[in-house]
Amino acid sequence: MTTVAILGCGNRGADVYARHLTEQGARVTHLVDPHPARLAEVAARHGLGPQVCFPDVDAFFALGRVADAVVVATPDDAHVGPCVQALALGYDVLLEKPVCLDEAELEVLLAAEAASRGRVSVCHVLRTTPFFRAVRAVLDSGRLGRLVAVQHAENVSSWHYAHSYVRGNWRASPPAAPFVLAKSGHDLDLLRWFAGASPARVSSEGQLNHFRPQEAPPGAADRCVVCPVPDCPYDARVIYGGRDPHRWPVTVLTAGGVSLADALASGPYGRCVYHSDNDVVDHQAVTVVFGNGVTAQLTVSAFTHDNTRTLKLLGTHGELRGQMERGEIEVHSFRTGGVERVSVDAEGNHGGGDEALVAGWLASLRGEAGVPTPLAESLDSHRMAFAAERARGRGTVEELTVAR
Ligand SMILES: NC(=O)c1ccc[n+]([C@@H]2O[C@H](COP(=O)([O-])OP(=O)(O)OC[C@H]3O[C@@H](n4cnc5c(N)ncnc54)[C@H](O)[C@@H]3O)[C@@H](O)[C@H]2O)c1
Numbered sequence: 286m287t288t289v290a291i292l293g294c295g296n297r298g299a300d301v302y303a304r305h306l307t308e309q310g311a312r313v314t315h316l317v318d319p320h321p322a323r324l325a326e327v328a329a330r331h332g333l334g335p336q337v338c339f340p341d342v343d344a345f346f347a348l349g350r351v352a353d354a355v356v357v358a359t360p361d362d363a364h365v366g367p368c369v370q371a372l373a374l375g376y377d378v379l380l381e382k383p384v385c386l387d388e389a390e391l392e393v394l395l396a397a398e399a400a401s402r403g404r405v406s407v408c409h410v411l412r413t414t415p416f417f418r419a420v421r422a423v424l425d426s427g428r429l430g431r432l433v434a435v436q437h438a439e440n441v442s443s444w445h446y447a448h449s450y451v452r453g454n455w456r457a458s459p460p461a462a463p464f465v466l467a468k469s470g471h472d473l474d475l476l477r478w479f480a481g482a483s484p485a486r487v488s489s490e491g492q493l494n495h496f497r498p499q500e501a502p503p504g505a506a507d508r509c510v511v512c513p514v515p516d517c518p519y520d521a522r523v524i525y526g527g528r529d530p531h532r533w534p535v536t537v538l539t540a541g542g543v544s545l546a547d548a549l550a551s552g553p554y555g556r557c558v559y560h561s562d563n564d565v566v567d568h569q570a571v572t573v574v575f576g577n578g579v580t581a582q583l584t585v586s587a588f589t590h591d592n593t594r595t596l597k598l599l600g601t602h603g604e605l606r607g608q609m610e611r612g613e614i615e616v617h618s619f620r621t622g623g624v625e626r627v628s629v630d631a632e633g634n635h636g637g638g639d640e641a642l643v644a645g646w647l648a649s650l651r652g653e654a655g656v657p658t659p660l661a662e663s664l665d666s667h668r669m670a671f672a673a674e675r676a677r678g679r680g681t682v683e684e685l686t687v688a689r
Contacts, residue, residue, distance in 0.1 A: 287650050288352040290315035292342055292367050294327040296537060297381055297408075298358030301634060303331065305643040306356075314352050317345045322541035342367045350374045354403075354650055357381060361467065362460045365390045372401035379646050381408050382470045383462040384664065388671040391664050404656045406646050407663035410638035411471040411594075412478055413645060416609050417638075419629045420598070423616055424479060429600025430619075435479055435581040436597040439472050446567065446587030447519045448534050451496045452554045456563035464565040465489070466670035469585045472594065473571075474658075474666035476583065479598060480575035483665055488682045489673035491569025495587070501559030508555050519558040521549055571673045609636055 289306055291298045294316050303313045313331045317339045318324040328338050339345040342359075346367075354377040357367050365385045371378050384394060384407055398405050411417050424432060441450075450468070455461040462470075477484065506512040509521040525545060528535050538548035549555035568586040575581070593610035604617045612631035617624050633640055648654040672683035 287311040287354065287647055288314045290317070290345065290352045290355045291327075292317045292345070292355055292357050292371075293359035293363070293381075294318040294320075294323055295358065295540070296533060298356055299323075299327040299330070300533070300536065301639050302356045302358060302379065302643060303327065305640050306647070307331070309640075309643055309647055311647055315339070315345060315348075317342050320541060326541065342370065346370045346374065350376060353377065354379065360454065360460070361462045362386055365393060368394060368405065369397040372397045372403045372405070375402045377403045377650055378405045379408060379643075380405050382663075382666075383466045383670075384667060386459060386462055388668070391667055395661060395664070398660050404649070405660045406642075406649070406656055407658065407660065408642060409471055409474040409658065409663055409666065410635045410642045411475055412638070412658065413641035414609070414631070414636040414638035415641070416607070416612055416614075416629045416631050416636050417475060419614055419627055420596070420605060420607055421478065423605050423614065423627070424598060424600075428603050428616055428618065429598055429605060430602025432479065432481075432579055432598060432600050434579065434599040435476055436599070437472055437476060437581065437583045438595045439469050439583065439585040440589035440591055440593050440595065441468060441585065441587050442589050442592035443518060443587055444524045445534075445592050447496070447524065447558050448537075448554065450565050450567070450587070451519075451558045451561050451563045452521070452556055453537070456561060456565060458565050461565070463670065463674050464567075465491070465569050465571060465585065465673050466667060467565075469569075469571075469583060470666050470670060472583055472585065473573075473669045474663065476573060476581040477575070477662070477665045477669070480573075480577065480579040480581060482575040482577040482579065484573050484669045484672070484685050485576045486574040486682060486684055487571065487669055487672035487676055489569060489571040489677040491566040491677055493564065493566050495567055496558050496561070496563055498559055501557065505557055505559055507557050507560050508550070509557065510549050510555060512557065521555050525549065525554065566677075569673070569677065571669070573669055612636075 291303050315337045319340050324338050355371045356379045358381045368378050368380050449455050455467045502514045505514050538554050571583045573581045596607050598605040606615045612629040614627040645657040649656050676683045
């Protein structure tokens with residue numbers, strides 16, 4: 286039985302990976318989290334005693350190699366250190382994205398992996414969804430001819446954006462990753478996967494347009510629970526009060542036994558979206574030219590009613606149109622004028638990608654498959670994101686010189 290330590294027992298580490306690992310026959314043996322109530326809550330779920338629970342990664346790594354693998358699901362700015370420590374002990378690592386906030390650290394990770402017997406798998410869960418696998422299968426079938434361009438949109442949805450990028454952990458960069466990396470790292474990874482080549486040139490535009498004090502309606506209070514403004518689309522009482530209390534995102538507010546009422550009255554998720562301490566953009570467009578000439582455009586935006594990805598793959602002999610949430614794919618043939626419709630099961634966390642990612646990683650640990658995506662290829666998404674931020678900030682077109 287594969288044994289795994291979870292470093293960072295939050296939503297991803299505990300509620301997603303530890304759960305899927307256990308459901309798929311692995312055993313969670315050690316936990317690390319500085320939040321005592323959260324650590325105790327997750328330890329109880331897995332029947333673990335205090336001797337295998339640690340408040341910091343150093344205390345855990347001091348044990349030496351005591352499990353087959355580790356999951357690094359700490360916050361954005363605490364990924365590289367634990368990953369490098371784990372690799373030094375020979376652990377295989379399932380590493381949350383974004384893997385780092387500083388471009389130079391990409392080389393640190395590659396060097397640490399090269400020097401280790403362990404391998405790193407980045408949690409790019411969209412590659413493993415049934416939906417994007419079906420998209421990829423169409424591409425591989427040759428029905429589109431040669432791929433020329435990709436148009437991809439990440440529709441974040443207004444409430445999800447407000448939750449994560451105005452009130453939540455990813456509202457300010459640093460300490461979190463810039464929006465395009467935090468939210469669209471997956472999408473950039475998909476573009477790289479579809480293109481089948483490393484990125485060569487990147488440009489980008491975007492800004493924080495709406496969630497600022499100057500956009501606040503007259504009379505808006507600092508907290509929704511005392512705000513007199515009617516019909517605000519970002520009213521936290523409506524966003525959280527109307528959702529299943531046992532599921533994300535409400536569980537983010539109530540982690541560690543906090544009541545929803547207390548979270549809204551005094552926690553970050555009850556703040557007015559116009560009076561938070563956020564600074565990340567609320568919409569961004571990125572254009573990438575890959576080494577083989579494929580051109581891709583990504584738009585990521587808060588201002589959408591749904592929370593899904595939509596895309597078009599434009600080939601020399603056909604066009605694919607997809608909508609992830611509904612699991613709908615259309616393949617238009619230029620030769621026949623016909624259209625083929627493919628329907629894919631899009632249920633589950635990240636459209637089934639979380640579960641499938643864990644399955645693929647466990648298979649690789651058992652030696653039944655290779656590492657799902659080599660680290661260097663996974664890191665191309667980060668190279669594109671860092672280049673997009675440079676391009677957006679400076680108004681430049683960024684050439685990427687590192688071809689892998
Ligand atoms: N792959 C994806 O699709 C995906 C989706 C959401 C989030 N993420 C990423 O996963 C990571 C975790 O996100 P989350 O939503 O679980 O956040 P979270 O805040 O729910 O969980 C993070 C946990 O790490 C703990 N922690 C903080 N510092 C630590 C440290 N130094 N050592 C050990 N534990 C520490 C916190 O107490 C918390 O319990 C983030 O980097 C996030 O960007 C990835």
